[in-house]
Amino acid sequence: MTKLIDGKQVANDLKVQIASSVKKLIALGITPGIAVILVGDDPASQIYVRNKQRAAEKLGIDSEVIHLPATTSEEKVLAKIAALNANPAIDAILVQSPMPAQIDENRIQSAIVPEKDVDGFHPQNVGALFNNAQDYYPMANTPRGIMTLLNEYMPNLVGKKALVIGRSILVGRPMMAMLNNADATVTLAHRHTTNLEQLIADADVIVVAVGKPHFLKMSDVKADAVVIDVGINRLADGTLVGDVLDDMPDSEQLLTPVPGGVGPMTIATLMQTTVELARQHSTI
Ligand SMILES: NC(=O)C1=CN([C@@H]2O[C@H](COP(=O)(O)OP(=O)(O)OC[C@H]3O[C@@H](n4cnc5c(N)ncnc54)[C@H](OP(=O)(O)O)[C@@H]3O)[C@@H](O)[C@H]2O)C=CC1
Numbered sequence: 001m002t003k004l005i006d007g008k009q010v011a012n013d014l015k016v017q018i019a020s021s022v023k024k025l026i027a028l029g030i031t032p033g034i035a036v037i038l039v040g041d042d043p044a045s046q047i048y049v050r051n052k053q054r055a056a057e058k059l060g061i062d063s064e065v066i067h068l069p070a071t072t073s074e075e076k077v078l079a080k081i082a083a084l085n086a087n088p089a090i091d092a093i094l095v096q097s098p099m100p101a102q103i104d105e106n107r108i109q110s111a112i113v114p115e116k117d118v119d120g121f122h123p124q125n126v127g128a129l130f131n132n133a134q135d136y137y138p139m140a141n142t143p144r145g146i147m148t149l150l151n152e153y154m155p156n157l158v159g160k161k162a163l164v165i166g167r168s169i170l171v172g173r174p175m176m177a178m179l180n181n182a183d184a185t186v187t188l189a190h191r192h193t194t195n196l197e198q199l200i201a202d203a204d205v206i207v208v209a210v211g212k213p214h215f216l217k218m219s220d221v222k223a224d225a226v227v228i229d230v231g232i233n234r235l236a237d238g239t240l241v242g243d244v245l246d247d248m249p250d251s252e253q254l255l256t257p258v259p260g261g262v263g264p265m266t267i268a269t270l271m272q273t274t275v276e277l278a279r280q281h282s283t284i
């Protein structure tokens with residue numbers, strides 16, 4: 001078996017720290033609050049939103065889910081966001097993607113005030129990340145959680161060859177920026193990349209966020225590589241698999257499992273960002 005990175009364990013350690021920060025804030029009269037807007041009935045989204053709500057409850061963070069029908073207009077979602085922007089009990093706003101086709105996700109994400117933009121999607125926060133700004137700003141939680149994992153398993157990224165496969169706003173693009181900010185040499189691959197095999201064979205760290213089962217084989221990566229599998233794919237028989245096929249039984253390579261790798265880190269990091277935003281709002 002390839003050595004597995006224990007995302008659940010690192011996420012649990014992080015949650016212990018977050019719980020203690022929440023306690024301190026509550027003692028000062030500040031309860032962090034997150035609002036999640038879910039439009040439509042996508043079953044996977046419902047599972048993730050439930051996981052987020054459960055994590056918030058356990059940590060003492062107030063959470064509110066606003067579930068709107070799939071036919072909701074963009075104006076209605078914008079009105080909800082305006083109300084949450086103005087609500088002092090809410091520190092963090094997350095609009096679950098994907099959204100139904102009648103809604104322009106970019107318009108929605110830009111409508112959230114940057115100070116409550118827990119996903120780090122607002123252009124102001126994306127800009128801060130790309131400029132490696134030194135003041136506080138929220139950033140995308142899946143890649144940030146991956147940086148926390150890498151800090152445990154590959155602490156020195158300086159000069160490392162990092163390959164990110166997939167360029168979504170949610171994962172690939174911010175991942176590229178964070179690895180760049182950590183002084184890795186980053187390549188961002190996508191559908192039109194022509195030398196992917198060669199890039200895979202050469203990389204020290206690979207983040208795969210494509211959404212296709214068995215997209216990457218461990219036998220194609222270096223013997224000392226670290227592979228981060230972001231993919232969440234549900235097969236016809238109901239099993240959950242990532243984007244990586246672990247075909248190297250006795251190797252020393254490091255790989256994040258699915259489930260139990262990046263997913264739990266995403267949730268824990270979302271809670272971490274929520275608490276940071278609450279602290280920012282309180283001016284403590
Ligand atoms: N564990 C977690 O916490 C999270 C998991 N996920 C999961 O990660 C996966 C990716 O999600 P997301 O980032 O939203 O991705 P998207 O579905 O938005 O994008 C997929 C990316 O993969 C690229 N791609 C598709 N086919 C190929 C190919 N043959 N060769 C190279 N690149 C390819 C696309 O390239 P192009 O841009 O050229 O089309 C695109 O950039 C999904 O399974 C999702 O469920 C997502 C977020 C969090």
Ligand SMILES: Nc1nc(=O)c2c([nH]1)NC[C@@H]1CN(c3ccc(C(=O)N[C@@H](CCC(=O)O)C(=O)O)cc3)C=[N+]21
Nearest residue numbers: 047048051095096097098119232259260261263264266
């Ligand atoms: N605005 C927005 N922000 C997001 O962060 C966001 C989003 N939209 N849309 C969808 C993706 C996906 N995502 C996941 C969160 C948790 C798990 C998770 O908990 N995974 C568990 C298993 C869950 C299961 O059993 O299905 C694990 O990997 O162990 C997975 C994926 C956040 N996303």
